[in-house]
Amino acid sequence: MAKKVFVSGCYDLLHSGHVEFFQQASRFGDLYVGIGSDATYLEYKHRKPMFPQEERLFMVKNIKAVKDAYINEGSGVIDYLPTLDKVKPDVFVVNAEGGSEEKRKICEERGIEYVELQREPHAGLKARSSSGLKKALATASDNTTQEVGIPTRLDLAGTWIDQPYVSHHHPGWAITISLEPTFDVRDRCGLSTSTRNMIKKIWPVKLPKMDPEMLARLVFCFENNPERHDGIISGAQDAIGICVPGLARHYYNNNFWPEKIESTQDEMTLRFLEQHLVMIPLEPRRPGCSVVEGKDITPTKVKALADAADACWNAILAHDLDGFAAAYRDSFAAQTAMFPGMVNPSINGIVEGSASVQPMIDKYSAMDDVLAWKMPGAGGGGYLALVVNDSKEFANNHHEAINLQIRRA
Known part of the structure; x- marks a missing residue:
């Protein structure tokens, strides 16, 4: 036989x-x-x-x-x-x-x-x-049979420090992940869609194959061209977060462009993040919404933001879930201490209770399997980004939750 x-x-x-x-x-x-x-x-x-x-x-x-x-x-x-x-x-x-x-x-x-x-x-x-x-x-053939689309990004910790009016108080890192657009990326929802839409004007289908940092510089300069009339300079973390694959951190010190960029493509680290991050869709930021009114930026508060980003990076690389969740919460607390409008935005100069995202934060933060939470980007609506015990299990139990797929190089 x-x-x-x-x-x-x-x-x-x-x-x-x-x-x-x-x-x-x-x-x-x-x-x-x-x-x-x-x-x-x-x-x-x-x-x-x-x-x-x-x-x-x-x-x-x-x-x-x-x-x-x-x-x-x-x-x-x-x-x-x-x-x-x-x-x-x-x-x-x-x-x-x-x-x-x-x-x-x-x-x-x-x-x-x-x-x-x-x-x-x-x-x-x-x-x-x-x-x-x-x-x-x-x-x-550079034309793939499957259009994956332009990536988006999720900021994990330290963001707002990419603006010089924040980092001049204290330097620090912003931490981002580049995401495959496996879900409907909605405008005005904290996932750098304005930068993403700018990219689509140049490359409608997919990013070109070139050095990611140079690509991010091109995107940043294109979005912030000298003829822009609104006087706003977009933070570099949006362009870097989209263009640099995997997990990245960028160090800001009173300038619009970071002094250095570090990234990792370590597969186990990226899987660790995918296993513990989900997003919950909320209503987009309303027209007339401002998250910067009432801001209170001090060296002590910016240092707290920078310290939380350091702790967050170290915990992620160590695959330390409890440490990651604690630093993630601390980073969001530092953000909202400076920008309370991230949670309670003003609408045309008036703070309205109906615009608050606090009820949604209260709902999800009370769940046993939710370890940490934050608003992506400038906040004010869009999504809640949660750290959970098990992303797949959470999405099975909460069908509104979105599992994330980090873009590999």
């Missing part, structure tokens, strides 16, 4: 390298394949697969070397475990670059032989990989 052999992968852009791998694995016995589900693909690739799981299953099943195939029902990096336990293989085969001690240990615990194969092309054919094919497709 032939041995059972198991392999697992996504197999989205199916190519000759996959077929050769299947043929090599099938030499150990009858080959069974676990295929990553659409949900797993989206979680780890942060985009939908080109081919849905049913189509990928159909293609893999009809490869001569494959005995049978299944959609993996698990989640995470070991989504194949339910399939593995269903097939009960004698041999588990992986490509050498896909091997790990975790997989080796799983096989050891189940009495399965663990085999790593070097990636080799079929005789006479070029070496192929999914990442190589995607890169070639992107190079061949």
Whole structure:
């Protein structure tokens, strides 16, 4: 009786390298394949697969070397475990670059032989990989088949310090994340839509491929051109937050452009944020709304804002949820101490109770699974950005909540 052999992968852009791998694995016995589900693909690739799981299953099943195939029902990096336990293989085969001690240990615990194969092309054919094919497709045509649209940004801590009339009291960092527009990005809602709309005048579909900081400088200069008549200079954190992918912080010291910009693309850090951030849509800022009337900016209050941003950055990098939530709350408290209109804006010079967002803050802050909250941007309406125990669980229980997808480089 032939041995059972198991392999697992996504197999989205199916190519000759996959077929050769299947043929090599099938030499150990009858080959069974676990295929990553659409949900797993989206979680780890942060985009939908080109081919849905049913189509990928159909293609893999009809490869001569494959005995049978299944959609993996698990989640995470070991989504194949339910399939593995269903097939009960004698041999588990992986490509050498896909091997790990975790997989080796799983096989050891189940009495399965663990085999790593070097990636080799079929005789006479070029070496192929999914990442190589995607890169070639992107190079061949700059027009993608899927328009992802212009990103937006969410400020996490320290913002308002990008205005010199704030940072001249005390320098500090603003922290932002660049977001894929996976939801309806509404105007006047604190997600830098004015800057985003300016970008669309130059690049209507997507950002150009260039150095992110230089791109942010171009956007900032375009938005704040010398012929602008309203006398307002938009904060640089909007352009930087949109154009610099991943998590970024920018250091302001009495100037409109920051002295330095730091960013991280660390996958586990970005996932940490995605696992603990959601947004709640509110009414947009009303016409005639002002969040700066009644402002009270002092060195002590600006220092509190800067200190909270420092603590927030360190907690995020340490994946410290309690520390992140505490610093997030402190940053919003420092903002509203200087700009109470973020929560209670004036409408045409009059503070109206109907314009207050405090009732919504009271509602969500009282929930057990909400750890921290703030208004994005200048506040006054738009969204509540919450730190929660588990973003997916929260969105399942509160259908109005929006899960966030951070833009990768």
